Amino acid sequence: MFAYIVRRLVLMLVTLFGISVIIFVLLRIVPGNIVDILFDAAGFVDQADKANLEKELGLDQPIFVQYVKWIGGLLQGDLGYSYVSEKPALQEILPRIPITAKLAALALLFSASIGIPLGVISAVKQGTRLDYALRVVSLSGLSLPSFWLGLLILMASVSMFGTMPIFNPNPATWTEAFAIYAVPAMAVGFRSAALTMRITRSSMLEILRQDYIRTARAKGASEASVNYHHALKNAVLPVITVIGIEAAFLIGGLIVTETVFNIPGVARFLVEAIRWRDYPIVQNLVMLIALVVVVTNFTVDMLYAAIDPRIRYTD
Amino acid sequence: MRSVRALTAVALSLFAASNVAALAAEPKKGGILKVYHRDSPASASIHEEATYSVNIPFMPIFNNLVMYKQDVAQNSMDSIVPDLAESWAWSDDKKKLSFKLRQGVKWHDGKPFTSADVKCTFDMLMGKSQQKFRKNPRKSWYDEVVDVTPSGDFEVAFNLKRSQPALLALLASGYTPVYPCHASPGDMRTKPIGTGPFKFVEFKANESIKITRNPDYWKKGLPHLDGIEYTIITNRSTAILGFISGQFDMTFPTEVSIPLLKEVKTQAPKAVCVVEPVNVSTNIIVNSSSPPFDNLDIRRAMAMALDRKAFVSILFEGQADIGGTMLPAPGGLWAMPKEMLEKIPGYGPDINANRDEARKLMAKAGYGPEKRLVVKVATRNIPIYRDPAIILIDQLKSIHIDGELEVVETANWFSKVARKDYALGLNLTGNAVDDPDQSFYENYSCGSERNYTNYCNKDIEKLFGEQSAETDVAKRKKLVWEIDKRLQEDVARPIIYHSRMGSCWQPHVKGVTIMVNSSYNGYRYEDLWMDK
Numbered sequence: 001m002f003a004y005i006v007r008r009l010v011l012m013l014v015t016l017f018g019i020s021v022i023i024f025v026l027l028r029i030v031p032g033n034i035v036d037i038l039f040d041a042a043g044f045v046d047q048a049d050k051a052n053l054e055k056e057l058g059l060d061q062p063i064f065v066q067y068v069k070w071i072g073g074l075l076q077g078d079l080g081y082s083y084v085s086e087k088p089a090l091q092e093i094l095p096r097i098p099i100t101a102k103l104a105a106l107a108l109l110f111s112a113s114i115g116i117p118l119g120v121i122s123a124v125k126q127g128t129r130l131d132y133a134l135r136v137v138s139l140s141g142l143s144l145p146s147f148w149l150g151l152l153i154l155m156a157s158v159s160m161f162g163t164m165p166i167f168n169p170n171p172a173t174w175t176e177a178f179a180i181y182a183v184p185a186m187a188v189g190f191r192s193a194a195l196t197m198r199i200t201r202s203s204m205l206e207i208l209r210q211d212y213i214r215t216a217r218a219k220g221a222s223e224a225s226v227n228y229h230h231a232l233k234n235a236v237l238p239v240i241t242v243i244g245i246e247a248a249f250l251i252g253g254l255i256v257t258e259t260v261f262n263i264p265g266v267a268r269f270l271v272e273a274i275r276w277r278d279y280p281i282v283q284n285l286v287m288l289i290a291l292v293v294v295v296t297n298f299t300v301d302m303l304y305a306a307i308d309p310r311i312r313y314t315d
Numbered sequence: 316m317r318s319v320r321a322l323t324a325v326a327l328s329l330f331a332a333s334n335v336a337a338l339a340a341e342p343k344k345g346g347i348l349k350v351y352h353r354d355s356p357a358s359a360s361i362h363e364e365a366t367y368s369v370n371i372p373f374m375p376i377f378n379n380l381v382m383y384k385q386d387v388a389q390n391s392m393d394s395i396v397p398d399l400a401e402s403w404a405w406s407d408d409k410k411k412l413s414f415k416l417r418q419g420v421k422w423h424d425g426k427p428f429t430s431a432d433v434k435c436t437f438d439m440l441m442g443k444s445q446q447k448f449r450k451n452p453r454k455s456w457y458d459e460v461v462d463v464t465p466s467g468d469f470e471v472a473f474n475l476k477r478s479q480p481a482l483l484a485l486l487a488s489g490y491t492p493v494y495p496c497h498a499s500p501g502d503m504r505t506k507p508i509g510t511g512p513f514k515f516v517e518f519k520a521n522e523s524i525k526i527t528r529n530p531d532y533w534k535k536g537l538p539h540l541d542g543i544e545y546t547i548i549t550n551r552s553t554a555i556l557g558f559i560s561g562q563f564d565m566t567f568p569t570e571v572s573i574p575l576l577k578e579v580k581t582q583a584p585k586a587v588c589v590v591e592p593v594n595v596s597t598n599i600i601v602n603s604s605s606p607p608f609d610n611l612d613i614r615r616a617m618a619m620a621l622d623r624k625a626f627v628s629i630l631f632e633g634q635a636d637i638g639g640t641m642l643p644a645p646g647g648l649w650a651m652p653k654e655m656l657e658k659i660p661g662y663g664p665d666i667n668a669n670r671d672e673a674r675k676l677m678a679k680a681g682y683g684p685e686k687r688l689v690v691k692v693a694t695r696n697i698p699i700y701r702d703p704a705i706i707l708i709d710q711l712k713s714i715h716i717d718g719e720l721e722v723v724e725t726a727n728w729f730s731k732v733a734r735k736d737y738a739l740g741l742n743l744t745g746n747a748v749d750d751p752d753q754s755f756y757e758n759y760s761c762g763s764e765r766n767y768t769n770y771c772n773k774d775i776e777k778l779f780g781e782q783s784a785e786t787d788v789a790k791r792k793k794l795v796w797e798i799d800k801r802l803q804e805d806v807a808r809p810i811i812y813h814s815r816m817g818s819c820w821q822p823h824v825k826g827v828t829i830m831v832n833s834s835y836n837g838y839r840y841e842d843l844w845m846d847k
Binding site for chain 1: 355357358363364365366447449450451452501504505518519520521522546547548549550552553556557559560561562582724725727728729730745764765
């Protein structure tokens with residue numbers, strides 16, 4: 001087991017190195033850099049001024065030198081300066097992380113707390129009207145784009161309550177905090193909840209047909225005990241896998257949700273940084289996201305072993 | 316007797332009512348004005364940028380030497396008033412413009428304002444100082460200025476190569492604030508210091524811009540507001556919903572499209588909304604240095620195929636203006652009269668006749684229904700560019716030109732245009748000042764950085780100089796009309812339309828004036844107040 005963990009950790013480092021190379025090279029292959037965009041914003045191109053600015057930002061250096069400088073800085077905790085705001089990249093990124101983290105955590109919580117119970121109910125009540133209704137809900141969740149759902153929520157909020165949640169870093173009341181974080185989290189988590197519901201349902205249906213479930217029932221176990229103690233415990237493994245993958249994919253959903261709800265999180269910031277070709281911000285943010293994804297996958301793998309004693313990773 | 320009493324009562328009640336009205340009109344102090352901002356500006360330095368995304372939030376931090384009177388909607392020489400300069404005077408030969416500066420003015424960091432700051436600012440704009448701007452998009456505005464010479468701490472003179480009455484108009488623009496000598500260009504991009512009614516608090520990219528009341532502002536009693544907060548909301552739907560729900564006191568000025576304006580009026584009927592010209596023209600850029608558009612006949616045919624009314628009707632529900640280079644009346648001051656405009660090929664009201672003529676020109680160039688001209692129409696990947704480009708492609712079909720839309724990412728647009736890597740393009744041109752000097756030199760002068768098509772006509776260039784030096788306004792106008800007419804006939808950069816955009820504010824916001832011939836000059840906001 002120990003050797004397995006070490007191997008996984010080494011693999012994580014190799015993966016992160018690969019991602020760093022890919023993102024660095026891809027960013028520079030894309031036509032146009034920050035200098036092009038800055039001059040575009042000013043409506044003209046002055047080649048001499050442009051060359052000066054490229055030199056000032058170090059963009060005239062060979063790509064390999066730029067890469068080594070970035071990685072060298074990163075290893076020492078120096079993320080460089082944002083080309084746009086001219087502030088340290090760390091100073092720009094750090095305050096945004098908790099905002100997105102809260103949103104993502106709430107979305108995942110919403111996804112699991114709604115998706116799993118409804119999936120179980122749908123499986124247990126298979127073929128009933130309730131099952132059909134829940135399946136319609138889950139299909140809707142998978143079909144509705146989160147930006148559309150977000151806009152609908154905002155429009156409904158304005159027409160019903162005459163107000164809408166506008167981000168405030170220091171919400172004064174509990175209801176304001178709820179509106180700021182929970183409503184967007186629900187908008188983005190709805191799709192994940194639907195997916196979780198479907199996976200839970202199909203996994204539960206498979207488990208409920210197993211012999212040991214029949215045995216448990218024959219031994220007089222209550223329905224609740226059969227469903228939640230015997231069946232769900234075994235059905236939850238694929239669900240955890242899905243939630244793990246969804247955690248990684250959530251960043252994509254959050255980009256749109258943060259834009260629609262105007263939340264100054266990491267996801268929207270990343271899109272803006274890409275638009276400006278603000279390399280230090282994009283590179284470091286993508287590395288951060290990659291780190292989160294890799295660590296989440298690692299944690300999910302470890303969870304398998306903890307939940308199902310039959311799974312043991314061999315050396 | 317009874318009638319006398321009745322009359323007295325009526326007179327008294329009228330007096331009382333007028334007093335109440337006067338009291339109601341008395342500006343109230345305090346309040347934070349909340350406005351949404353359409354995007355996150357590249358920096359806070361007005362001199363280094365070329366978009367009113369920067370002017371709007373940062374103009375209240377600064378003062379100019381002179382400025383356009385903020386409560387007069389139409390910018391003109393008559394509406395220019397003193398700002399940091401108490402007065403100005405032209406020399407007899409009109410080659411020297413002298414300013415007497417206001418004394419006792421302090422920068423927001425407490426340092427005194429002097430003539431040295433004026434010299435620093437304009438030396439930097441002219442590229443003469445040690446410190447340089449990263450970008451200097453309006454350097455050409457000062458091409459006729461030889462130097463700026465201070466005389467003591469509170470007098471300064473602009474010495475010109477020749478007379479240029481329009482210099483005063485350029486100095487009054489929102490694009491011409493005075494910067495402090497003691498702050499570097501880098502500081503001005505991130506934490507600007509001014510002498511204006513509001514002080515910079517913070518600029519969080521993609522989040523917000525905050526400015527607060529300057530308690531030591533040299534105009535006593537101003538500003539009325541405690542501060543202004545701009546929340547950056549890039550999603551237009553979210554921003555408009557925020558305004559409708561009352562969370563913003565004002566929309567981003569001149570940013571509400573005509574269809575969205577309808578939505579606002581329906582859902583927030585009490586909101587005050589206006590639609591005004593923004594002095595931004597949508598035009599065609601033609602690469603005349605290579606085939607097929609090196610052929611003047613094809614360029615003329617293309618210009619004659621335009622049905623400008625159709626553009627205006629489809630994109631603005633009729634609320635946009637048709638004209639030449641200069642902004643059309645009544646907003647614009649320099650546009651040629653309608654009867655003169657309609658005589659220019661392609662501007663006549665009979666579109667079918669124009670297109671018949673255009674087809675003849677195309678036939679002369681060897682193109683017809685059997686042999687169609689295939690071109691790419693390049694434009695930026697932004698709706699206000701893309702939408703008219705699509706209509707343009709449709710209209711060009713009528714003269715045997717098959718256009719294919721080529722959308723170019725913003726990052727690559729100007730590089731592509733500068734490389735001449737296009738045949739036909741659709742572009743937008745904004746004018747900060749409704750004055751021919753700004754428009755002609757910037758966009759049509761030989762060698763100008765913003766003359767994307769490299770149009771260069773020495774005869775017209777000579778006329779640019781003549782109109783610029785002309786001090787008689789009536790004579791200058793006639794010269795300007797002639798130049799504008801010739802630019803359109805030369806198909807230098809065919810103008811399709813001049814757009815209009817909406818601005819809305821809640822009824823409690825008072826003192827808003829949306830300028831009708833520039834969207835860059837009316838955001839000092841020292842007179843704005845809130846009746847709540």
